[in-house]
Amino acid sequence: MVPTPITVRVPAKVNLHLSVGDARPDGYHELVTVFQALSMTDEVTVLVAEEPGIDVYGDGADSVPTGASNLAWKAVRLLAEHSGRDPEEPGVRLSIHKGIPVAGGMAGGSADAAATLVALNHLWRLELGRDALSELAAKLGSDVPFSLQGGTALGTGRGERLVPVLARHTFHWVIALDRRGLSTPAVYTELDRLRAESRPSRVGDVEPLLEALATGDPRQLALLLGNDLQAAAVSLRPGLRRTLRAGVQAGALAGIVSGSGPTCAFLCTDAESAVRVAAELSGAGVCRTVRVAHGPVPGARIVTEERADRPTPPQVHA
Numbered sequence: 006m007v008p009t010p011i012t013v014r015v016p017a018k019v020n021l022h023l024s025v026g027d028a029r030p031d032g033y034h035e036l037v038t039v040f041q042a043l044s045m046t047d048e049v050t051v052l053v054a055e056e057p058g059i060d061v062y063g064d065g066a067d068s069v070p071t072g073a074s075n076l077a078w079k080a081v082r083l084l085a086e087h088s089g090r091d092p093e094e095p096g097v098r099l100s101i102h103k104g105i106p107v108a109g110g111m112a113g114g115s116a117d118a119a120a121t122l123v124a125l126n127h128l129w130r131l132e133l134g135r136d137a138l139s140e141l142a143a144k145l146g147s148d149v150p151f152s153l154q155g156g157t158a159l160g161t162g163r164g165e166r167l168v169p170v171l172a173r174h175t176f177h178w179v180i181a182l183d184r185r186g187l188s189t190p191a192v193y194t195e196l197d198r199l200r201a202e203s204r205p206s207r208v209g210d211v212e213p214l215l216e217a218l219a220t221g222d223p224r225q226l227a228l229l230l231g232n233d234l235q236a237a238a239v240s241l242r243p244g245l246r247r248t249l250r251a252g253v254q255a256g257a258l259a260g261i262v263s264g265s266g267p268t269c270a271f272l273c274t275d276a277e278s279a280v281r282v283a284a285e286l287s288g289a290g291v292c293r294t295v296r297v298a299h300g301p302v303p304g305a306r307i308v309t310e311e312r313a314d315r316p317t318p319p320q321v322h323a
């Protein structure tokens with residue numbers, strides 16, 4: 006019998022705090038960051054198939070590679086090797102539904118890689134625990150372990166070493182998507198360049214932000230959001246300054262570039278305020294599109310059964 010396809014839902018992330026240290030000999034930068042998983046999600050379905058491949062649907066699907074350079078396919082190969090299968094003929098096909106902006110600084114590719122690890126672990130009955138999956142995830146990219154874990158977490162090292170953080174409440178966000186993406190390595194390189202020629206301000210210690218998360222007060226949290234990569238993203242994409250201003254003028258408590266950008270995330274007082282801010286911001290013409298999201302949400306998780314449980318919608322015949 007052919008196994009049932011497995012579908013995994015996986016969240017986007019925003020960095021509430023992103024402190025970037027100096028470049029290390031391996032080219033990575035030492036980070037202290039706080040991730041939060043948001044309710045913008047991708048869904049990855051893994052099915053047994055003789056013809057390997059990837060089908061991508063949704064926003065930005067055209068710019069996602071469908072070959073070996075897709076991070077989700079790298080996850081297939083890695084897990085195949087790890088479990089003694091032939092990485093050239095893993096016998097599976099992936100179907101990726103994008104809800105996370107591509108090259109937007111919200112860990113879209115990382116999310117798909119994490120989802121693929123979870124789905125294949127189930128499909129191939131590997132029974133790898135969270136720690137083993139997390140170790141494999143870190144080999145695929147710095148953000149991949151967080152995409153697995155979700156919630157709110159403190160990340161150190163390259164961002165791959167995680168400790169869960171207590172976040173008492175749900176926070177409400179407005180997300181502004183830009184017309185084109187930004188390359189993560191290019192943004193880190195731009196920060197190194199800016200630091201070589203001047204002293205761009207650096208975010209402070211992370212502790213006050215962790216306290217604000219524990220109290221759950223969005224106004225307190227808003228004062229403490231900070232991202233060292235923001236100056237570099239704005240330097241490469243000066244229009245982001247206008248987007249950040251427009252979100253606050255529309256009523257958000259604060260705005261921040263998400264990770265390496267160019268997506269901007271605006272923290273709002275509550276769900277109603279987020280809807281109002283989103284409506285006003287989308288009328289300001291400073292970005293491609295605007296979404297409303299909340300966090301924290303769980304990391305990569307199987308939703309196949311949830312979908313099977315869903316009542317079949319009534320058939321309507323013309």
Ligand SMILES: C[C@](O)(CO)[C@H](O)COP(=O)(O)OP(=O)(O)OC[C@H]1O[C@@H](n2ccc(N)nc2=O)[C@H](O)[C@@H]1O
Pocket residue numbers: 020023032033034035036038110112115145146147148149162163164189190193264265
């Ligand atoms: C900007 C963030 O999204 C913040 O969470 C991440 O730091 C980026 O994570 P990612 O996309 O998973 O990045 P990786 O695939 O691991 O690395 C891509 C490239 O980003 C740069 N990079 C990434 C992480 C890090 N701590 N220092 C870096 O300098 C390096 O040039 C690296 O070659």
Ligand SMILES: Nc1ncnc2c1ncn2[C@@H]1O[C@H](COP(=O)(O)OP(=O)(O)OP(=O)(O)O)[C@@H](O)[C@H]1O
Pocket residue numbers: 068069070074075076077101106107108109110111112113114115117118148186187189264265266
């Ligand atoms: N599954 C995938 N989904 C989206 N992009 C992918 C995927 N696999 C590879 N890519 C490539 O990776 C590039 C970066 O895409 P991605 O959406 O992961 O960026 P990002 O969200 O800015 O990453 P991060 O926030 O982790 O730095 C894209 O331009 C695309 O060519």
